[in-house]
Each structure stands twice: as structure tokens, then as C-alpha cells.
Amino acid sequence: MQTVVRCRQCGKSYSAGVVNRDFEGVCPNCVAAFALFDDVSRSPLETVKSPPPPSDDARTTLFLTPGTLIQGVEIIEVLGQGGMGIVYKGRQQGLDRIVALKVMSDRLAGxxxxxxRFEKEAKAMAALSHPNIVGVFNFGIDAGRCFIVMEFVDGANLRQLLRERKLTPGEALKIVPQLCDALEYAHEEGVVHRDIKPENILLDRRGRVKITDFGLAKLANAAAHGTLTGLVMGTPHYMAPEQVEAPKDVDHRADIYSMGVVLYELLTGELPIGRFQLPSEQGTVDVRLDQVVLRALEKRRDARYQRAGEMRDEVSRVSEFIPVARMASRPPQVAAAGSPAAPPPAHRVEA
Known part of the structure; x- marks a missing residue:
């Protein structure tokens, strides 16, 4: 027997088991509503003040109830939401396989x-076959909605893990080579991600790392602006300088810059914004990783690693010679009362 609860957003009653636990306390219609807002960084658990929620018609046309079928995929539950639509957990009936189904807002199919652009990017994503890239099984348009059927990763994204502070430097150094290996493969296939960030990096329950949403940075901008000409594609703080300064002249080295940001964040828990401390100045991180981070974050792309494989090899060489004790997470630093510690030297990345 399912428990009926009241939505914290709209006050309406709904069955608690219908929505994934990440959205506990929010009804399916309100979860769907967030996919129509421009600000997708806000959690659906936060109180909505502006913009006003869309009409009931707009919400119900996007939300798919459990049991709904789309091209042989049966909807099970909501997994998440974004600027273009909602991601569902589903079951591919013919193969009895659990999949992730990304359904775009119905307004986009018109x-x-x-x-x-959707068909072009979906074909490019489906052509990628690598153990560290989320596979695309199918795509198309059903009942006026663009959809993509993808590999289901039973785990969490890197952002969720970082919020829980579960990663040690040793774990970080195991993740980065896998990411670089996936990017090296994609770049050799002529595909640039353009939006590498913790939200697009998934880890399953066995510790395997997978990059998702190749090509969707282009689609997100097309959805928001109706054209792709000269648009900035990516996420602030993770974007290479050329993605802002010359968005039509971006190549695979933009992904390498983003990987530098991710590596720094994994090692320090912070972003390399403005004047920032080197990783080794913040804890038990090998000083050689400072140079890996700084090279990946070079403003001039000619000065960065020219291939993701180069960055992978450097990180692997460092990790092979770090004693386990030095890989442990550093304890919180608490200054003695009345004697605040002086800040260490800082470094700057020009963006």
C-alpha cells in the first residue's frame, strides 16, 4: 500500500513512491515544472518565489506517469530534471533492461x-562506445517529444559525492585517468563534450566512472535561444576562456581545461577562481599535481595538454608513487583561538 503525502510546493496530495527519493516531498507535477525554468541550478526542494510556476497544462504535458510507454520503454520513476526536460528511470520491455530516458520538453519538438540538431547530436552520442561513457541506445520523437534512451548508471554523480565529502585524494586520482581516457577516445572520434563538470560525471556502485551528456551543451543552447550561431556553450567556472571569448572556435582542448577545474575541485573541494591556492598548499597532495592542474588551466590552449591522454599519463605517474598514507583526506584545519593563521600564497588563472 502506497503512502499518500502532501507536496511541499503546491500542497496537493500524491503517492510517495512515485517520485525518486532525491525529490522527496515534491509531487511529480512540481518536479516537472522545474524543467521549464531557466534557472536549473536551484533545487526543486527550495521554495519557489519566482518565476511563477507554469500552468497545469504545461506541467502535465511534460510529466509522464509511471507505466507510460515511450517506444517500448516503460516509465518507472523520475530520476532528475534539467533545463530541457526530465530524466526517468525506465524498463526497456523487449530486452527487460533498465535504462535512463531523457524526455525533452514538448515545446522543443515543434x-x-x-x-x-537533436538528431545530429543524438547520432554522434550513439556512435560513442567506451566503458567510461554513458551509452545511447535509441532516440527519436514520440507524441511530440524528443527523447533519448541511455544506459542507466546505478549510483550518483560526482557533485553529489563532493557534497558529502566522501572522496580522498587517492580516490580522486583513480577517477581522473578514467575521465581522461574517455575524453581521449571521444576526441579521436571528433566529439567534443563542451560541458565537463561534476554533474555530468557518474559513478556506479562498483566505482566505475562514466561521462554523460555528450553533445547536450549544444542542444541546451539551441533550446534556450533557438539558434546555435555564436553562442556560449558550457557552465561558468568550468568553461575554458575560448568558450566565452570565441565560442565558434572551440576544440577538444576546452574539455582539457574543464578537466583541470574538476581535478582541482576533487583535490581541494574548491573551484580555482581568481587567486587560488595550489592543491599541495591545502593538504596532503603531491606537489607534482600542482603542475598538472596549472598546465590544464592554461589560458592559452596551445600551452595546455594537447591530448587528454597526456593529462591521464601525468596523473597516473604521480599516483603510482604516492604512499597510501599521503593519499588520506586531510583533517579540518582549525586555528587556535586568538591566533588566526596567515593565508598561504595564492595563484591566479586568467579567464
Whole structure:
């Protein structure tokens, strides 16, 4: 027997088991509503003040109830939401396989330019076959909605893990080579991600790392602006300088810059914004990783690693010679009362 609870957003009653536990306390319609807002960084658990929620018609056309079928995939529950639509957990009936189903907002299927771009990017994603890249099984348009059927990763994204502070430097150094290996493969296939960040990096329960959403940075901008000409694609703080200064002249080295940001964040728990401390100045991190981070974060792309494989090899060489004791997470630093510690030297990355 399912428990009926009241939504913290709209006050309406709904069955608690329908929505994934990440959205506990929010009804399916309100979860769907967040996918229509421009600000997707806000959690659906936060109180909505502005913009006003869409009409009931807009919400119900996007939300798919459990049991709904889309091209042989049966909806099970909501997994998450973003600026273009909602991701569901589903079951591919013919193969009895659990999958992730990304369903775009129905308003996008009416845009001929978006549909053309969607088909092109989906084909590029489906052509990628690598153990560290989320596989794409199918895509198309069903009942006026663009959809992508993807590999289901039973785990969490890197952002969720960072919020829980579960990663040690040793764990970070095991993750980064896998990411670089996936990017090296994708770049050799002519595919640039353009939006490498913790939210797009998944870890399953066995510790395997997978990158998701290849090509969706282009689609997100097409959805928001109706055109792709000269648009900035990516996420602030993770974007290479050229993604802002010359968005039409971006190549695979933008992903390497983003990997530098991710590596720094994994090692320090912070972002390399403005004047920042080197990783080794913040804890038990090998000083050689400072140079790996700084090279990946070079403003001039010619000065960065030219291949993701180069960065992978450097990180692997460092990790092979770090004693386990030095890989342990550093304890919180608490200054003695009345004697605040002087800040160590800082470094700057020009963006």
C-alpha cells in the first residue's frame, strides 16, 4: 500500500513512491515544472518565489506517469530534471533492461532547427562506445517529444559525492585517468563534450566512472535561444576562456581545461577562481599535481595538454608513487583561538 503525502510546493496530495527519493516531498507535477525554468541550478526542494510556476497544462504535458510507454520503454520513476526536460528511470520491455530516458520538453519538438540538431547530436552520442561513457541506445520523437534512451548508471554523480565529502585524494586520482581516457577516445572520434563538470560525471556502485551528456551543451543552447550561431556553450567556472571569448572556435582542448577545474575541485573541494591556492598548499597532495592542474588551466590552449591522454599519463605517474598514507583526506584545519593563521600564497588563472 502506497503512502499518500502532501507536496511541499503546491500542497496537493500524491503517492510517495512515485517520485525518486532525491525529490522527496515534491509531487511529480512540481518536479516537472522545474524543467521549464531557466534557472536549473536551484533545487526543486527550495521554495519557489519566482518565476511563477507554469500552468497545469504545461506541467502535465511534460510529466509522464509511471507505466507510460515511450517506444517500448516503460516509465518507472523520475530520476532528475534539467533545463530541457526530465530524466526517468525506465524498463526497456523487449530486452527487460533498465535504462535512463531523457524526455525533452514538448515545446522543443515543434522547432524544426532544434529537431535537426537533436538528431545530429543524438547520432554522434550513439556512435560513442567506451566503458567510461554513458551509452545511447535509441532516440527519436514520440507524441511530440524528443527523447533519448541511455544506459542507466546505478549510483550518483560526482557533485553529489563532493557534497558529502566522501572522496580522498587517492580516490580522486583513480577517477581522473578514467575521465581522461574517455575524453581521449571521444576526441579521436571528433566529439567534443563542451560541458565537463561534476554533474555530468557518474559513478556506479562498483566505482566505475562514466561521462554523460555528450553533445547536450549544444542542444541546451539551441533550446534556450533557438539558434546555435555564436553562442556560449558550457557552465561558468568550468568553461575554458575560448568558450566565452570565441565560442565558434572551440576544440577538444576546452574539455582539457574543464578537466583541470574538476581535478582541482576533487583535490581541494574548491573551484580555482581568481587567486587560488595550489592543491599541495591545502593538504596532503603531491606537489607534482600542482603542475598538472596549472598546465590544464592554461589560458592559452596551445600551452595546455594537447591530448587528454597526456593529462591521464601525468596523473597516473604521480599516483603510482604516492604512499597510501599521503593519499588520506586531510583533517579540518582549525586555528587556535586568538591566533588566526596567515593565508598561504595564492595563484591566479586568467579567464
Amino acid at each position: 522547432d524544426a532547427e532544434f529537431v535537426k
